[in-house]
Amino acid sequence: MSWDVIQQSLPEFAKGFRLTLWLSLIGIIGSVIVGIITSLVRYFRVPVISKILGAYVEIGRNTPLLIQLFFLYYGFPVMGLKLSAEASGIIGLIFLGGAYMAEGFSGGFNGISQAQINAGEALGMNRWQLARYVVLPQGLTLSVPAFSANVIFLIKETSIFSVIAIPELTNTALDLIGMYYRSNEYLLVLVIAYAIILIPLILLLDWLERRVRYGSFGD
Amino acid sequence: MADEILKVEHLNKFYGDWQALHDISFDLKKGEVVTLLGPSGSGKSTLIRTLNGLEPFKDGTISFKGQAIDPTIKNWQALRQEIGMVFQSYDLFPNLTVLDNILLAPTKVQKRPREEVKKEALELLERVHLADQVDSYPRQLSGGQKQRIAIVRALAMHPEVMLFDEVTASLDPEMVRGVLEIIKELSDRDHMTMIIVTHEMNFAAKIADKVLFLEDGRILEQTPGKQFFAHPQTERAQEFLSSMDF
Numbered sequence: 001m002s003w004d005v006i007q008q009s010l011p012e013f014a015k016g017f018r019l020t021l022w023l024s025l026i027g028i029i030g031s032v033i034v035g036i037i038t039s040l041v042r043y044f045r046v047p048v049i050s051k052i053l054g055a056y057v058e059i060g061r062n063t064p065l066l067i068q069l070f071f072l073y074y075g076f077p078v079m080g081l082k083l084s085a086e087a088s089g090i091i092g093l094i095f096l097g098g099a100y101m102a103e104g105f106s107g108g109f110n111g112i113s114q115a116q117i118n119a120g121e122a123l124g125m126n127r128w129q130l131a132r133y134v135v136l137p138q139g140l141t142l143s144v145p146a147f148s149a150n151v152i153f154l155i156k157e158t159s160i161f162s163v164i165a166i167p168e169l170t171n172t173a174l175d176l177i178g179m180y181y182r183s184n185e186y187l188l189v190l191v192i193a194y195a196i197i198l199i200p201l202i203l204l205l206d207w208l209e210r211r212v213r214y215g216s217f218g219d
Numbered sequence: 220m221a222d223e224i225l226k227v228e229h230l231n232k233f234y235g236d237w238q239a240l241h242d243i244s245f246d247l248k249k250g251e252v253v254t255l256l257g258p259s260g261s262g263k264s265t266l267i268r269t270l271n272g273l274e275p276f277k278d279g280t281i282s283f284k285g286q287a288i289d290p291t292i293k294n295w296q297a298l299r300q301e302i303g304m305v306f307q308s309y310d311l312f313p314n315l316t317v318l319d320n321i322l323l324a325p326t327k328v329q330k331r332p333r334e335e336v337k338k339e340a341l342e343l344l345e346r347v348h349l350a351d352q353v354d355s356y357p358r359q360l361s362g363g364q365k366q367r368i369a370i371v372r373a374l375a376m377h378p379e380v381m382l383f384d385e386v387t388a389s390l391d392p393e394m395v396r397g398v399l400e401i402i403k404e405l406s407d408r409d410h411m412t413m414i415i416v417t418h419e420m421n422f423a424a425k426i427a428d429k430v431l432f433l434e435d436g437r438i439l440e441q442t443p444g445k446q447f448f449a450h451p452q453t454e455r456a457q458e459f460l461s462s463m464d465f
Contacts, residue, residue: 115306116310118273118306121296121299122299123373124300126328137312
């Protein structure tokens with residue numbers, strides 16, 4: 001184990017670190033947007049679209065990200081649509097994450113009692129108003145545990161981007177190992193880098209979960 | 220008739236193959252109070268929920284102010300602003316304060332100015348003796364308080380008709396009176412048109428202009444309130460009344 005080797009690799013890892021963070025952030029935001037829209041459409045059983053999105057959730061959750069990325073990065077060009085590695089990665093991650101987030105939010109929405117929905121309906125609310133004022137505020141609160149699990153999951157999934165040559169953390173480590181054969185040092189840095197992202201985040205998400213669980217409304 | 224607010228004609232409702240309501244017909248005039256009485260499972264709640272579209276019906280017609288309702292979602296959404304409803308389980312929105320619970324629908328659904336609705340909400344809260352709870356959350360209130368707020372929430376929409384579905388059934392006995400007094404006052408002072416499902420016989424006897432006695436989804440008798448409690452026409456209603464009388 002050589003400290004010099006580690007030190008010299010840090011600028012490269014810093015770039016990979018920033019890219020991992022950036023791709024995770026876009027991926028999570030995109031997944032939340034796709035997840036909310038998908039789960040709302042399914043909750044209100046919007047004709048046709050609801051069925052299509054139901055199929056999407058199954059496909060998204062039941063195929064590995066690796067295969068989704070191969071499909072986007074190597075398969076799409078065959079059909080005449082060339083995507084950059086980053087674009088493929090982001091699209092793939094949102095496709096996967098959107099399906100997981102949708103399932104998580106659906107779980108929360110289904111936890112709202114039918115009586116609450118009836119109360120909103122009895123006040124003359126339309127679907128959009130029910131979604132905005134009843135389903136989302138209550139359902140998203142109930143979905144926080146699933147949301148937390150998905151956030152962590154998606155960040156870890158960005159490591160798969162290494163196979164389509166996106167220079168994020170894992171790809172950076174594998175590249176360096178390939179060039180200099182110093183697996184111990186580079187893998188150590190890699191592990192620490194992920195821990196730096198994930199441990200504070202896990203603590204933050206735990207805090208959020210406790211807040212919505214015990215805090216409730218009116219304390 | 221000009222002062223007829225609701226008219227139900229030959230209403231049938233099914234859950235799958237099972238018929239929940241059989242050939243229901245009655246009308247409700249302006250300022251009138253109709254109570255639905257009958258044993259559990261007789262269809263009282265199903266009927267009252269059909270009257271604001273929370274339950275769909277198979278055939279028959281419901282008319283509002285002389286106009287047969289075409290039961291589309293959009294039409295019901297508009298009508299529910301005129302047909303207010305209060306439920307057994309209160310169903311205040313737990314994430315909103317008392318004031319926001321009341322303001323939500325008038326400001327967002329009816330798009331009335333917040334200040335105007337707020338002024339009115341405070342007056343209504345004063346009336347139900349809960350003006351000091353404007354900023355409380357529902358979980359901080361007792362059942363009776365929640366139900367009074369739920370009544371205010373429905374009234375803030377300026378409905379033509381109010382539907383009360385067993386609104387005191389899950390309250391502690393000493394909370395019941397406060398809620399019933401508010402409903403009574405709505406009738407006496409504001410001449411509110413109401414349909415009430417209740418198991419409180421003394422209350423029903425005091426407030427009902429007309430009683431519909433239901434069993435197995437059928438109206439067994441339809442009698443003016445005073446007469447129903449003194450001389451019920453059917454044997455089944457006599458049995459029912461004596462069973463409630465302890």
